[in-house]
Amino acid sequence: MKNFKRLLVICIDLFLVNLAYLLAIDLTFYDSFTEITTIYKQDALAINCIFIVFFTLFKLYDSLWYLTGTDEFLMAVGGSVLAGLFSILYTRFLGNTIPLNVSVIGVVFAICFVLGYRILYRVYRRYMLYAPYKYASGQKRVMIVGAGSAGAMIINEILSRRELKYNPTVIVDDDKSKIGKRISGVTVEGDREDILRIVKEKEIDLIIIAIPSIDEKNKMEIINLCKNTGCKIQIIPGIYEILKGDATISKIKDVDVEDLLGRDPINLDNKGISDYITNKTVIVTGGGGSIGSELCRQIATFKPKMLIIFDIYENNAYDIQNELKYNYPKLNLKVLIGSVRDSERIEEIFSLYRPDVVFHAAAHKHVPLMEDSPKEAIKNNVLGTYNVALAADKYNASRFVLISTDKAVNPTNIMGATKRLCEMVVQAMDKKSDTEFVAVRFGNVLGSNGSVIPLFKKQISQGGPITVTHKNITRFFMLIPEAAQLVLQAGAFAKGGEIFVLDMGKPVKIYDLACDLIRLSGLEPNRDIKIKVTGLRPGEKLYEELLMSEEGLTNTSHNKIYIGKPSSIEINELETKLEELRRILLEDNHDMIKEKMKQIVPTYQEMLENETAADSEN
Structure with missing residues (x-):
């Protein structure tokens, strides 16, 4: 099946290259169309081979064109231009003398046709595959925080994996110059201060924070804004994931209490x-x-x-x-x-x-x-x-x-x-x-065996209640x-x-910790998940x-x-x-x-x- 598709694309490219040259002959030598076409036929095999060789060298047949980006597009342009130049050189010095204006116009048309149908195919795929699901019922409406490369990668993966039932609905970014711009059809509609408003207006279900280079202070501020929206919150782990090319849906993790601590990285001797x-x-x-x-x-x-x-x-x-x-x-x-x-x-x-x-x-x-x-x-x-x-x-x-x-x-x-x-x-x-x-x-x-976080998570997964020994109890974490x-x-x-x-x-109030964990799960404390105060246990202090x-x-x-x-x-x-x-x-x-x-x-x-x-x- 794979070889058949490759052969089919090669045949389409050959048809378009020949069509480009015939159209060029028709435009420039309408009265001598048959004569010039006869000359072209003698060089057609060589010209076709030149184009296919360069298309292969520039990996036009190795790309998933419905997912391609700038790199693939530039490779296609480069391969087409070089194929055209070598075709012109061949017809001028080695083959039969096709008129120069026919060769130049034919090459331009060939480049436009070869790239054009690939672009149209991508547009068609996006419309046919994504549009029916974008407005389908049961979709989770997703806000992406961050309009950088990580945000773009996440949006494109969401669009390519419709089985996730995610609908990338809106982007927010603190760079004012990006507001109003679009990434893969999703619009940047505000900055962090607009998160609460946009969540209500767009009826957002899930927020994904896609700023892997963010510092701890700003991450904590954004999470604090998001946790009051009632949405589930997820986050890309860190910049190294982007460098490794791992900014994928599978790498995204739920925002956890650890992210709320805002701890700066430790510098070690x-x-x-x-x-x-x-x-x-x-x-x-x-x-x-x-x-x-x-x-x-x-x-x-x-x-x-x-x-x-x-x-x-x-x-x-x-x-x-x-x-x-x-x-x-x-x-x-x-x-x-x-x-x-x-x-x-x-x-x-x-x-x-x-x-x-x-x-x-x-x-x-x-x-x-x-x-x-x-x-x-x-x-x-x-x-x-x-x-x-x-x-x-x-x-x-x-x-x-x-x-x-x-x-x-x-x-x-x-x-x-x-x-x-x-x-x-x-x-x-x-x-x-x-x-x-x-x-x-x-x-x-946090997260150690027997700590409150795994216990709270288990209690939330069971529908509650979360048990806290005292409303004012604090601990260092x-x-x-x-x-x-x-x-x-x-x-x-x-x-x-x-x-x-x-x-x-600073010491953390355990009751507030429980509330944060509930909100980070997209739920409301004491409405969706009850918090039950059980009383201090023997030997337990209010503070350490x-x-x-x-x-x-x-x-x-x-x-x-x-x-x-x-x-x-x-x-x-x-x-x-x-x-x-x-x-x-x-x-x-x-x-x-x-x-x-x-x-x-x-x-x-x-x-x-x-x-x-x-x-x-x-």
Whole structure:
């Protein structure tokens, strides 16, 4: 079928070329038409061959003409002009002498005919294929934000894929000079300030933001305008997609809460990170988790001598193993299963591989679950950290980086208290060890396992309600790649004993986050999707803090990383307390365990049930 169509187009071109020459003869030598035609017949085969050769060289038979753009058109013009010139040269010097004016006019006509019928074919295809669907029922009326190359590519793909049932209805662009102009029949009718008006006038269902080069501030402003329209919002990921030619419908993603944060790109000191990771053996405990796996991805780019992923959950470890093997085939990767609670397993791994750098991300992190299982929180978080820290010291690791949390600040729950005790272990170990022990503290990570975003999305997909514990509850949020990048950067700054505090930006109200997610889905909060306030859970605070009151705060050379240096406990004293804690764990008495934690972590103050209830009523 493909060869038949190609042959058919060649036959049409030959017919048009010959028609062009005959028409030229008729116009210039009407009285001698038969005589000049006889001369032309002797050269017709050569002329036809010349045109077909140049049309083939310039790929006129390789283009989908109903989708062609400027490049294909220019190639067609170039091929036709050169074919005409060579035809004239042939008839003047090698073939029979066809009058020059016949040759010139014939070439002009041939170019016009060959290009003209292709253009007419494209117009016909567009009318016959697109027009019936443009006004058909069941179409989603689409607004494109951005009248640049990305917007044009998206419009053309929508028009060529009618099975999507999208109707590109209008374009908006902040460039005033583009207003009133048209792209593939779609008119630019305003700028970002006109979005709300145009959505109502044109009854838009879907908004696609097609400005891959947009900065975070302007992207956030446009999304904030769009989210109040009631339309579903989608966006092209970034400029690199355009450079790769991937600005297609399949690459467009739903606008998410991450896009609303307006976070600027992180500038890293790659040399500083490379100095302590490249050609070093690096182990990531909890390497299959959200933060741990992202750390592994980014560590892999710095070409470590060996990367060891250590995790208790084999499914996560298996997934990141496959991903890294595919993306970094030359990476020396070891994936080991085990628990940080198992000191013998930790000893075995450290004695065999002797890692230079340790990123300790293994931890239990769910606040309500740990309130009901404080023993497990202590065994995994505290004693697990102590096991890994002892092994790092014994086998002379150069750096040990603990992943901590804002819940360690003035903790009101057992999970936060255990993470604060982990920080104390790190700072105490640093005083006696040549290893540089540090902690990195940050808040919630968007999209991580157990975060509110996946939960909210699931609740929206089920028709609601979305459950929020308190209307005024706030949290700090950070993107997973952003957090991992800053952890690596903080590791480069390590001198020993620091608690690095990451700049999390402004705290986000969870209720507003739920409303934004509903609107981004094209729905209305508390009309289409209800938001149910359930009350604070045990140990849950209305807001989180990143620094304790007794901590100072100093700058680093990175504008998003600060250092807090609280007073630290001596290792001998801490080991005594840990031994007492081990003995109490044997009693299986939750009250005794929590009381002991309050003695060891003075800032730990349990939130009483009546306080939680009072907060929930406010």
